[in-house]
Amino acid sequence: MTDPRLRRQLDFIVEVDKLKQVLRRTSIVGEARLENSAEHSWHLGVMAALLAEYAPHGTDLGRTLLMLLIHDVVEIDAGDTFAFDESANADKLVRERKAAERLFGLLPPDQGDRLWSLWEEFEAGRTPEARFANALDRFHAFVQNVSNGGGTWKAHAISKERIMQRMDPIREGAPALWPHVVRTVDEIMGPTPPEEEAGA
Amino acid sequence: MTDPRLRRQLDFIVEVDKLKQVLRRTSIVGEARLENSAEHSWHLGVMAALLAEYAPHGTDLGRTLLMLLIHDVVEIDAGDTFAFDESANADKLVRERKAAERLFGLLPPDQGDRLWSLWEEFEAGRTPEARFANALDRFHAFVQNVSNGGGTWKAHAISKERIMQRMDPIREGAPALWPHVVRTVDEIMGPTPPEEEAGA
Numbered sequence: 001m002t003d004p005r006l007r008r009q010l011d012f013i014v015e016v017d018k019l020k021q022v023l024r025r026t027s028i029v030g031e032a033r034l035e036n037s038a039e040h041s042w043h044l045g046v047m048a049a050l051l052a053e054y055a056p057h058g059t060d061l062g063r064t065l066l067m068l069l070i071h072d073v074v075e076i077d078a079g080d081t082f083a084f085d086e087s088a089n090a091d092k093l094v095r096e097r098k099a100a101e102r103l104f105g106l107l108p109p110d111q112g113d114r115l116w117s118l119w120e121e122f123e124a125g126r127t128p129e130a131r132f133a134n135a136l137d138r139f140h141a142f143v144q145n146v147s148n149g150g151g152t153w154k155a156h157a158i159s160k161e162r163i164m165q166r167m168d169p170i171r172e173g174a175p176a177l178w179p180h181v182v183r184t185v186d187e188i189m190g191p192t193p194p195e196e197e198a199g200a
Numbered sequence: 201m202t203d204p205r206l207r208r209q210l211d212f213i214v215e216v217d218k219l220k221q222v223l224r225r226t227s228i229v230g231e232a233r234l235e236n237s238a239e240h241s242w243h244l245g246v247m248a249a250l251l252a253e254y255a256p257h258g259t260d261l262g263r264t265l266l267m268l269l270i271h272d273v274v275e276i277d278a279g280d281t282f283a284f285d286e287s288a289n290a291d292k293l294v295r296e297r298k299a300a301e302r303l304f305g306l307l308p309p310d311q312g313d314r315l316w317s318l319w320e321e322f323e324a325g326r327t328p329e330a331r332f333a334n335a336l337d338r339f340h341a342f343v344q345n346v347s348n349g350g351g352t353w354k355a356h357a358i359s360k361e362r363i364m365q366r367m368d369p370i371r372e373g374a375p376a377l378w379p380h381v382v383r384t385v386d387e388i389m390g391p392t393p394p395e396e397e398a399g400a
Contacts (some may be wrong), residue, residue, distance in 0.1 A: 002380050009250050014347050017229040020239045029217040039220045042242035045269045046216060049208050050311060062262045069245045085297060111250060147214050180202050 053177040074099040135173030276300040335373030
């Protein structure tokens with residue numbers, strides 16, 4: 001008989017396979033197919049490793065990596081909530097907490113608690129690791145949108161002001177990447193008129 | 201203008217998006233769709249974190265994680281080589297080395313060299329990290345096959361002896377998982393007859 005601890009670990013490992021069926025709003029580069037949240041999480045892990053030098057000094061890369069790998073598993077129950085959909089965002093927290101309880105509850109308690117608190121840390125965005133992880137999450141969407149010529153932004157008619165609001169965690173969590181973001185959004189969406197800048 | 205170092209990092213990050221288009225032979229759990237190598241790499245990262253306690257003492261989890269995240273990127277040029285296809289495996293090494301040269305060559309040299317040597321370490325399978333990473337790579341295919349009732353093995357008429365050969369890196373790199381593998385393959389494929397066991 002399989003050891004009960006390994007059994008619980010395997011149950012979780014099989015259950016999170018479903019993240020491969022959760023679709024995001026962004027397409028994979030150069031293709032029409034939407035990206036799923038498992039692929040996205042992989043890409044974030046690679047980005048964390050390569051862009052670690054833009055994280056604030058003292059950020060623990062190992063914790064950031066693990067946080068990124070599990071930051072979206074709650075979507076298995078709660079679904080991917082489109083960033084620019086205000087009504088869906090209203091009950092996002094409730095749906096995701098319930099999902100965290102069920103999913104992390106599959107694991108042996110020590111591991112479930114650890115992953116749950118890592119996920120909460122990501123959501124709260126107060127530690128350097130959580131800020132850097134959130135910055136990369138936004139930066140990935142940014143890189144994809146830029147690769148597709150601003151595809152998602154244009155398709156959903158998102159204003160430049162809202163894009164910059166959405167990207168703001170990059171300014172906080174990976175400030176060294178911010179000038180690149182500002183310049184690139186200007187190139188794609190046109191420069192910000194002086195009056196809009198003053199009123200923001 | 202974007203800093204040339206960041207430009208190279210971004211070029212690599214965008215290029216490896218193509219790993220999401222490389223299909224493996226295993227289906228995602230409960231679905232007909234084949235898994236791609238980016239999703240697979242994500243799943244391995246999660247598994248490494250959760251199954252670290254089965255790695256030999258002293259295995260560096262951070263290095264294992266990073267190794268797993270990048271171990272398949274060469275498939276972008278070289279394709280996924282089916283484990284049980286002998287002719288495709290003959291020139292696998294040549295195709296993959298050429299791919300490594302091009303892909304890791306996109307990065308700033310310090311990072312390219314680091315990832316390239318991590319990939320070669322994985323392929324050589326001689327360090328504890330590389331052994332554990334290889335064990336998880338096989339264990340993932342194992343978990344998926346078991347979830348699908350032995351689907352890929354049965355569809356391609358793979359003998360039990362060849363399955364066990366293929367799974368052997370688990371015995372070496374994560375010996376604590378081996379009894380579970382032996383017992384589960386017995387359950388799915390039937391116990392090994394005594395004469396076959398003696399003749400192996």
